[in-house]
Amino acid sequence: MGELSTAQVSDVLGAYVESGAVPGAVALVSRRGEVTVDAIGVTEPGGAPMRRDTIFRIGAITMPVVAAVALMFTEEDRLGLDAPVDLWLPELASRRVIRSFTADLDDTEPAQSPITLRHLLTNTWGFGLFFGAGDAPLRRAANELRIMNGPPVPENSDSPDEWLRRLGTLPLVHHPGERWMYSIGADVLGILLGRASGQPLEQVLQERVFDPLGMVDTGFFVPAAELDRVPPAYVSDPRSGELHVYDPGQWGTEWRERPTYPSAAGGLVSTVDDLLAFGQLLLAGGRVGSNRLLARRSVASMTSDQLTPHQKAGAHVFPGFFERHGWGYGLAVTPSGRFGWDGGLGTSLWVEPESETIGILMTQRSGMPLQSDLYRDFWAALG
Incomplete structure (x- = not known):
């Protein structure tokens, strides 16, 4: 990634909003500690403006959070x-x-x-x-x-x-x-x-990650007092591109109640600032402030390719994925050292250690890794 161009990021996201491909988006970029945030568009057609503290369903970005806790357990010999x-x-x-x-x-x-x-x-x-x-x-x-x-x-x-x-x-x-x-x-x-x-998964994540990092809006459901911050989630018709509601916002959302089964594969909601805190933890090698939550060696293993060519062979979930990526613990990695993952309901979190860059994109339109123009154009705009 080269020099950060916030105007370029805004232009890219603005074009998608103007075309109707997505009602709105929130993007956060942190480079060497300098943070910029763009909140563009609306939460739904004719709805309220998108805000920095809008709560999104982060889907599979749940995976690296859970993986980090698993590595904490290995460090403690649990x-x-x-x-x-x-x-x-x-x-x-x-x-x-x-x-x-x-x-x-x-x-x-x-x-x-x-x-x-x-x-x-x-x-x-x-x-x-x-x-x-x-x-x-x-x-x-x-x-x-x-x-x-x-x-x-x-x-x-x-x-x-x-x-x-x-x-x-x-x-x-x-x-x-x-x-x-x-x-x-x-x-x-x-x-x-x-x-x-011996604890519910929600409590484990709260004590091990959310509380230490100050991730106040991350969890498996949204409290009633915060439901006005949840926009609808949409899926797009593959032929027409028309958006259809997948999950209503606010009081109609599935995430309005604590689930009986919290999905560690994709059940969390979060905000750009909460995900920034998690990205900073990994970028800092497991440290937050003066506290160490993860050993540096655990973060290094988590963010390195752990798969052999044989294990990658025949993996057809995302066509062409392993031609340019590997898989660590709970997230994807690239040969350049960039690591992160995307959520199928329209979210993306990646970290590039060399440039000390954390990029976060939050939308409410479904998208898949390597198959979403919105994801790809966002990352291209970062240089």
Whole structure:
């Protein structure tokens, strides 16, 4: 990244707002401690102006937050990085692996190794989002068991224990450590942290990350007094580009109540300033002020590529992704040392250590890594 051009960032975001591609956006850029924020557009067509403290659904940016806590647990010897998780997650002990994705569910073989914390952190534990293979028996079973529903509607969700019990009835797709499969491992990791700590995941994150960093607006739900800061979330029609409401804002949002099952893969809401605090923690090598939350070596491991070429092979979730990226613990990394991740509901957080830059983009229009023009144009504007 070169010299910061805030005018260029504003122009890029303003063009998307003017075209109607997104109602509004909030962008924060910190370079060597100098912070600029742009709040552009409105929360919804005809709605209130977008504000710096607008609360967004950050989706998969939840993952690195949870991963950071997992590494804290390894530093305290609560969990071992390469120890089997069977003690805490007996539902996943003695796994069996389906012989092919299209095979019958009983056509399996014993897993060659147990699942470890490292497998969960790197999405190589053997199960994840399915792409391709049509109406395969395993895909049908996973859908029937509601394994991959995303952040749940609070009043209709099961407990984490019930979700894990259902998941444990299915075979793995790959042997642990064999291939990268996205997302589901983060939810399993959240359950592991709750059981290992004896606390609800929300409380673990609050005590370990949110309170120490002053992340006052981050959580799995929005208190009633702050619901006016939640805009609607939209998905765009792939053909017409027209926006459709995915989740209403304010009192209609799914995030208005504490969920029975807090999703560690994508359930958090947050603000640009809260995510800045988390980005600063990683940029500073685990330190916040005079306090150290994470060892420098843990941050270095978290933000380094942990995958082998074999583990990356056949990972089809984001086409072309591993041609330019690797995966650390809970986030993506690039050969240049840049690291971070994006949320599918329109958010992005990346850190570039060399230029000491933290970039945060918050919108309410869905987008996927490498497939969102808005994401790509924002980062190009930073130089």
